[in-house]
Amino acid sequence: MSLPDYRSPGKQSSPASPQSPVVQLNIGGHLFSTSLNTLRKHPESKLADLFSGQPKLRTDREGRYFIDRDGTHFGAILEFLRTERLPTANVLEVLIRIARAEAIAARRSTILVCVLRTDEDLALYDSAISSLEADKQSVVTFGPWKGAAGPPSVLDLLDCMKMDIESRGYRVSILPHVMDRGFLAKSYDYFHKVIFTWW
Template sequence: MYIKAICFLSPQKSQVVQLNIGGHVVSTTLGTIRKFPNSTLADLFNRSTKQMDSEGRHFVDRDGTYFGCILEYLRTERLPTEHLQEVHKEALYYDIKPLVKAIEETPQFFGETVGRQQFLARVPNYRENLEVIVRVARAEAIASRYSNIIVCVVRTEEDLARYNNAIDSLGTPRESVVSFGPWKAPASVEDLLDCVKMDIEAKGYKVKIQPHSIDKAFLFKSYDFFYKLIFTWW
């Protein structure tokens, strides 16, 4: 004799609900939303007063671009493979602790936050310099296909001691050169330049970096310090 076991979801858990996340409308079940009962997301449906849109959908006043990744994890526990930083922020906002932990343990997220960002935190004025580079490049883009920005990268304190002679040899006004360093970390000049390129391209710009040489001969090679950032506009 065979005994057939049938498992029913409670009507409440299987109830279909619609959410409007900043204009992104999604449909799911109440059980999915409440998968982690202590999360902020689950709490949205536990409150006595709920914010609804004009169509009667539960409304969350937040950018919903990456909410699909949150919903996919709630349904399948499958981690996203892209936009981990952005999804991590959303997971923190909705207080979905297992997803936060899982993302933080991925090699990509670990490398970005523990490796790259910890290095950049040791480079003085890194973010400010990026803003200066982009601002100058945009100013030079008028009626031109390219903008060329000179950067000076000083890796160590010893390099800094030669900085003044190096900058004078360039033949370019000192204030028009964006300087990075020195920093106390094992990362190399090439590592820093990769970060600069990565972060500028993340803003939507097309840029390449090449050594910048000068005509005058000095005891040290000019490209040990100077690089040219070339923005392409069209």
């Protein structure tokens, strides 16, 4: 059998019932359910190719399509395919993990956060990153956002981020990152220091 083809809707898949476009996935032991439309959202992608026409994947004992890759972050990929927005919940987890790794035998650890509100900010990202000192710290990036109300203010985002981190039991403060640059050097206000105090 084959998967229903978006070019020929009459075909069907064994893991998905004939009336349902739902596909069961086993990504390295992590189980996911999604629709064929989600997997085919970007027709030029590897996922769209894998789930078009004849199946190109093995199935596990339960009939789920098996992809032999680490499935830890596949949920974030599916969320992006569903919403066209980059996930931010996991970004806080990454930020906290980096801060913990840098906190070995230190009272405080500092992580740089780069806040890009708009596509125009994103276009300047490479220049902004290269403007950091040579001994640049870990940088976690947020944005840009799209939405009917427009992007949130940087202060609103930073305040929400601080509240979310503190709700997990961490003590944190956020300050603008000021770079010591020459008189003619371009300055970017995208960077903020997130300072974790451990004791």
